[in-house]
Amino acid sequence: MTNRVSRxxxxxxxxxxxxxxxxxxxxxxxxxxxxxxxxxxxxxxARLALRLSVEKAMAIAANHPxxxxxxxxxxxxxxxxPIGKPGNxxxxxxxxxxxxxxxxxxxxxxxxxxxxxxxxxDIITRCYFRQLSDAEIVHYxxxxxxxxxxxxxxxxxxxxxxxxxxxSDDPTSIIGLPLITLARMLRSFGIxxxxxAQENPHHD
Numbered sequence: 055m056t057n058r059v060s061r062x063x064x065x066x067x068x069x070x071x072x073x074x075x076x077x078x079x080x081x082x083x084x085x086x087x088x089x090x091x092x093x094x095x096x097x098x099x100a101r102l103a104l105r106l107s108v109e110k111a112m113a114i115a116a117n118h119p120x121x122x123x124x125x126x127x128x129x130x131x132x133x134x135x136p137i138g139k140p141g142n143x144x145x146x147x148x149x150x151x152x153x154x155x156x157x158x159x160x161x162x163x164x165x166x167x168x169x170x171x172x173x174x175x176d177i178i179t180r181c182y183f184r185q186l187s188d189a190e191i192v193h194y195x196x197x198x199x200x201x202x203x204x205x206x207x208x209x210x211x212x213x214x215x216x217x218x219x220x221x222s223d224d225p226t227s228i229i230g231l232p233l234i235t236l237a238r239m240l241r242s243f244g245i246x247x248x249x250x251a252q253e254n255p256h257h258d
Contacts, residue, residue, distance in 0.1 A: 062080055062121065062122050062245070063082060063084070066124075071084075074229055074230065076255075077226075079251035080247060080250055087114055089110060091127075098134070099131045102136075103161040106163070107125040107127040107174060108165040108167075110126070110165070115167050122243050122245065123166070123168070123169075125164070125166075125167070129160075130160050131161065138204060140200075141202075143195055143199075143201070146195050147192065147195060156182075158183065158205050161176050161178060162179065162227035162231070180222070181209065183216055183218065190216070194213070194215075198213060200213060
């Protein structure tokens with residue numbers, strides 16, 4: 055089991071996902087997958103997230119046959135339409151104004167593979183935004199600057215104060231890596247994070 059844990063790879067360049075995986079206290083590498091993330095014609099945001107999570111994992115698995123690979127992708131949607139990352143203050147302000155009083159669904163897709171067997175899942179988080187005043191929106195954006203976050207709110211930070219409520223089977227999924235589901239998947243591949251956790255795991 056120890057050898058397999060030492061060959062755990064996160065197929066991502068996201069610092070948020072790396073920080074989340076660190077919670078499991080397992081040694082891992084993070085390698086950015088090089089894949090085309092263009093949606094297929096007629097592909098729903100949920101199916102896109104699930105497909106990309108699998109393709110990310112398989113892309114890394116192709117060059118690391120003795121490893122357990124974790125792939126993940128997240129898409130935020132409002133009434134079934136995707137919500138992108140704002141990129142700047144003005145776009146984030148418009149986005150939060152549009153999301154005020156609305157329910158946003160986050161599809162946090164996850165895939166784990168050893169190259170021959172793959173498990174995948176889509177974990178949904180529903181975020182119900184409060185009715186937000188422009189003063190709240192502007193002050194929040196000036197403080198947290200969530201311009202690289204779909205939905206313009208970081209639920210792990212001050213963004214939680216913009217919410218009326220959140221619904222999910224996995225509270226970590228909103229940050230982009232559903233750890234409850236991931237731990238279950240890893241156990242099915244012979245890695246029990248509870249028993250394999252280390253005091254000072256080394257990772258890249």
